[in-house]
Amino acid sequence: MEYRRLGRTDINVSVICLGTMTWGQQNTQDEAFEQLDYATGNEINFIDTAEMYPVPAMEETFTRTETIIGNWLEKRGRRDDLVIASKIVGPAERFPYVRGGPRLTRAQINEAIDGSLTRLKTDYLDIYQLHWPDRNSNFFGKLGYVHDSDEEFTPIEESLEALHDLVQAGKIRHIGLSNETPWGLMKFLELAEKKGWPRVVSVQNPYGLLNRTYEVGLAECSIREDAGLLAYSPLGGGALSGKYLGGARPEGARSSIWPQYFGRYLTENGIKATEAYVKLAKDNGLDPAQMALAYVNTRPFLTANIIGATSMEQLKSNIGSAYIELSDDVLAEIEKIQTTWPNPCP
Numbered sequence: 001m002e003y004r005r006l007g008r009t010d011i012n013v014s015v016i017c018l019g020t021m022t023w024g025q026q027n028t029q030d031e032a033f034e035q036l037d038y039a040t041g042n043e044i045n046f047i048d049t050a051e052m053y054p055v056p057a058m059e060e061t062f063t064r065t066e067t068i069i070g071n072w073l074e075k076r077g078r079r080d081d082l083v084i085a086s087k088i089v090g091p092a093e094r095f096p097y098v099r100g101g102p103r104l105t106r107a108q109i110n111e112a113i114d115g116s117l118t119r120l121k122t123d124y125l126d127i128y129q130l131h132w133p134d135r136n137s138n139f140f141g142k143l144g145y146v147h148d149s150d151e152e153f154t155p156i157e158e159s160l161e162a163l164h165d166l167v168q169a170g171k172i173r174h175i176g177l178s179n180e181t182p183w184g185l186m187k188f189l190e191l192a193e194k195k196g197w198p199r200v201v202s203v204q205n206p207y208g209l210l211n212r213t214y215e216v217g218l219a220e221c222s223i224r225e226d227a228g229l230l231a232y233s234p235l236g237g238g239a240l241s242g243k244y245l246g247g248a249r250p251e252g253a254r255s256s257i258w259p260q261y262f263g264r265y266l267t268e269n270g271i272k273a274t275e276a277y278v279k280l281a282k283d284n285g286l287d288p289a290q291m292a293l294a295y296v297n298t299r300p301f302l303t304a305n306i307i308g309a310t311s312m313e314q315l316k317s318n319i320g321s322a323y324i325e326l327s328d329d330v331l332a333e334i335e336k337i338q339t340t341w342p343n344p345c346p
């Protein structure tokens with residue numbers, strides 16, 4: 001397993017990070033334990049979760065994933081040989097059950113971290129991330145930015161100072177952002193340098209063959225500022241495995257169960273691009289999902305590739321992508337497809 005340095009820290013994380021957002025909804029606790037045992041037994045030391053998981057977020061399942069991981073940690077022990085990341089929910093009107101309406105204020109950050117630590121049954125998190133910005137910006141597939149001069153949002157300075165105090169208290173080691181923009185990342189870094197507060201070590205944004213928009217501005221920031229990408233949805237919600245082609249909707253798959261939430265990667269152009277990538281993989285004797293993940297692993301701005309699985313077969317295949325080396329010819333063909341179908345599913 002390859003390990004990469006997390007930001008400017010002394011922490012090295014496996015290039016494959018175990019994502020957990022299906023646990024407690026699509027996966028039972030026993031299945032989650034099996035995934036955790038297998039992943040950590042195969043040299044993965046990085047686990048990512050969030051207080052809002054499992055997804056799709058619902059009041060009755062909110063925080064369930066963290067609880068499952070905490071139960072496993074209590075049973076397993078050896079917490080310090082793992083890197084565990086979690087996230088605080090950003091603002092959303094559909095989450096009134098989260099602290100009466102989630103915001104990234106000092107008070108809510110303090111309340112949220114205590115809840116996560118209790119559920120995870122640990123004294124500290126290695127990375128604590130803001131799941132999405134408090135301000136209006138382009139994330140979750142929104143490309144155009146529309147400014148609202150009357151918008152009120154929690155100042156970044158307030159959020160970062162609260163995170164600084166949590167580092168000082170020993171509750172978190174490092175901080176990360178998620179669903180963030182180049183402006184947002186650079187603003188956090190500017191304040192950190194000015195105030196002597198903690199630097200952002202990672203940015204967890206979507207990235208994969210169907211959505212390479214991270215390359216436009218954030219890739220340069222990641223490399224120059226040592227704040228690498230933690231890529232989520234590298235398989236486009238499973239679409240790049242080819243399992244949805246031809247209109248197929250496999251039983252138990254996310255897009256089959258919740259089509260209203262997971263249609264982002266099944267657009268007309270997304271399907272055409274996926275057909276091309278699946279054909280390329282098969283023509284070269286590659287598993288389509290492994291090829292898609294292996295491509296993400298090659299990116300110089302990547303720190304870790306967050307994989308998720310609902311079955312052990314999927315998990316083993318996804319972890320196996322860490323050992324796949326793509327030829328120059330395959331990489332060149334991937335670029336040709338990207339030129340024909342550029343970022344079809346942002």
